Amino acid sequence: MLKHIHLLFVALVTFGFLGRVALAQYRPEMLQQKWIKLSPHILAGLLLLTGIGxxxxxxxxxxxxxxxxxxxxxxxxxxxxxxxxxxxxxxKRWIAFGAALFCLFYIVKVAFTKQAFFFL
Ligand code: HEM
Incomplete structure (x- = not known):
């Protein structure tokens, strides 16, 4: 149950990030909206809390x-x-974006293998 909630937040954080990057590129004015500014912090916080749980x-x-x-x-x-x-x-934005996506991919690999250095 908690694991599914954790996975839900993984999905929300991932798609939220992709959505905000798209907005930053094409509709930067929308990033001023309060809920768009606030949501990534709440989602990341809940992802962390469910992980700790x-x-x-x-x-x-x-x-x-x-x-x-x-x-x-x-x-x-x-x-x-x-x-x-x-x-x-x-x-610079796209380099950071690529590195962030790689980081997410790496975290998911670590989650499944339970090995920090799964490639060794
Ligand atoms: C971006 C951040 C994170 C991502 C993408 C992520 C992803 C995942 C995924 C895909 C699973 C399922 C693995 C499986 O079914 O075997 C999982 C489980 C889990 N995660 Fe996370 N996680 C993140 C953050 C965290 C954090 C910060 C913690 C710890 C403080 C954490 C602790 C755990 C634990 C303990 C499990 C349960 C493992 C199991 O029961 O097999 N996660 N996570």
Whole structure:
């Protein structure tokens, strides 16, 4: 149940980010709307909280928890890259955007493999 809520927030954060990048590029004036400004913080906060809830529910700290630390760190890296995507323009924006998407992909791989360095 909690895992499905976590996954719902993963989807909302992902599509919310894609939507805001599209707005930043094509309709930047819409980003001034209060709910569009506020929602990414609320969604990221709830994603983090459901993740922490899952850690306790699954007693994941009892085993090797490197992957959880990796997810936490990468989530903040993703948020930083997301902010850069929104603030930069031109080529810099797309580099940050690509890096943010890669970060998300990496987090999902870590989530499924439970290995921070799943490629080794
Ligand atoms: C952008 C951020 C995040 C993404 C994309 C993400 C993605 C996922 C996905 C896809 C799963 C399902 C894995 C499976 O079914 O095996 C999952 C589960 C889980 N996530 Fe996250 N997550 C994120 C953030 C976090 C954070 C910050 C934490 C910890 C503080 C966390 C802790 C967990 C835990 C404990 C599970 C349950 C694993 C299981 O029961 O198999 N997640 N996450």
């Amino acid at each position: 899952l850690v306790f529910q699954g007693n994941w700290l009892a085993n090797s928890y490197g992957w959880i630390v990796a997810k936490l760190i990468l989530m903040f890296v993703f948020i930083g890259l997301g902010l850069m995507t929104m603030r930069e323009q031109g080529q």
